Amino acid sequence: MNTLDFPFAGRTLTALPSGALWDRAAGWLCVSDLHLGKSDRVARRLGLMLPPYEVAETLDRLAADLAATDARTLICLGDSFDDLAAAEALDETDRLRLLGLQAGRRWIWIEGNHDPGPSGLSGEHRAELSVDGLTFRHIATPAAGPEVSGHYHPKHRVGPESRPAFLFDADRLILPAYGTYTGGLRATCAELSALFPGPSFAILTGPRPVLVPVTAGTARRQHPPRVRPLRRAG
Template sequence: MKQSMNRLVFDFCGATLEALGSGALHWPAARTLVVSDLHLGKCARGAATGGAALPPYDTRETLARLARDIAATEPERVICLGDSFDSVAIGAALPSEERARIAALQTGRDWIWIEGNHDPGHVGAGGTHLETWAQAPLAFRHITVPASDAGEVSGHYHPKARILLRGRALSRACFLMDSERLMLPAYGAYTGGLWTHSATLSRLMGPGAEVILCGERPARLPMPRAEARRA
């Protein structure tokens, strides 16, 4: 394991990967960048359905961050691990400027949209739409399958960790990893998250699970679990 700039290099099931501080995953040997749960159009859809009237800048902010990560890693392939759009219909309803930005990011790259629970069908954007995608030793899907083979990479749960550092509570989005599965944080702006000490994530992740905290200097730590929280 080593750390360089705002990325942390680690080994997972035979692949050498980089956890970026933004929440993206870089697989250098496969020239692949992976992001999960972009939830493009979240604020616009929420406002249209009677939710909070947040400024509709989430998609713009998320795409700008993705553009920076693409420029930094120069991938030949981008994999979006589901819930890329906040609904199937929102892809076609995005402003033309945002749709053009997506098309520009896709140009010259193999772009794979993995289907999520928010966007289970074709989302009206270029690229390939699949339920799962695999390249040994890794397999990519939206929601983890408890009985899956080792090397699974997924999203969906928006993991966040709360830790104590020098007597102060620190909360950050994070990657989760055990010996068989790797779970990515939500990449989209304003997406919220599920604490690692929740019963759901404590049950899903195996013994010895770890977190990689997002941020300017990603940090790898033991996963805070429900049992530790009750102690």
């Protein structure tokens, strides 16, 4: 698996091709916006039937990342479920698989706007988490930092290709959506430009993560921060 190391808030973090964030030194893996059960919610609210495979596909991806990194802690940055009813309706096979992934590691559920409360699953349930000099929350706060958040499902385009992307500057890091059935916002949209008024960078996910400067708001194109070469995890 190709990964990309980059500096943030005095530490070296690793962007995985899937959109997960890994701190190799601290032993934690962070994901955002799994939106498990989205097909269930769409069926309930809109009467539309989507292929009901997104939970299994998302858990497959998560299991692979946990195996590759051997992370001791998993931090879910909110909107892990598409709503609380989707968490309650989780198929028993998927529930048992999720419990298996939790076994032997610390598992932290951060509250999101889609799942604003305990889901009935094991693990720690937090409004936000401060650890290792970072604050983990679902939605970025303009005045706070350094922080790691999700919510916006950022994407960025290089040439004809648009991919889910990490966005970051010196104080703020926003993760891409990790779930199978998730859309996204352009890195240069008004909401994200307001959060990144100065120089910022994107790491495009995919088989080979790519780091590029972003022009957002009043940002100017800058040389990207020094990063380590692509490497295999583990």
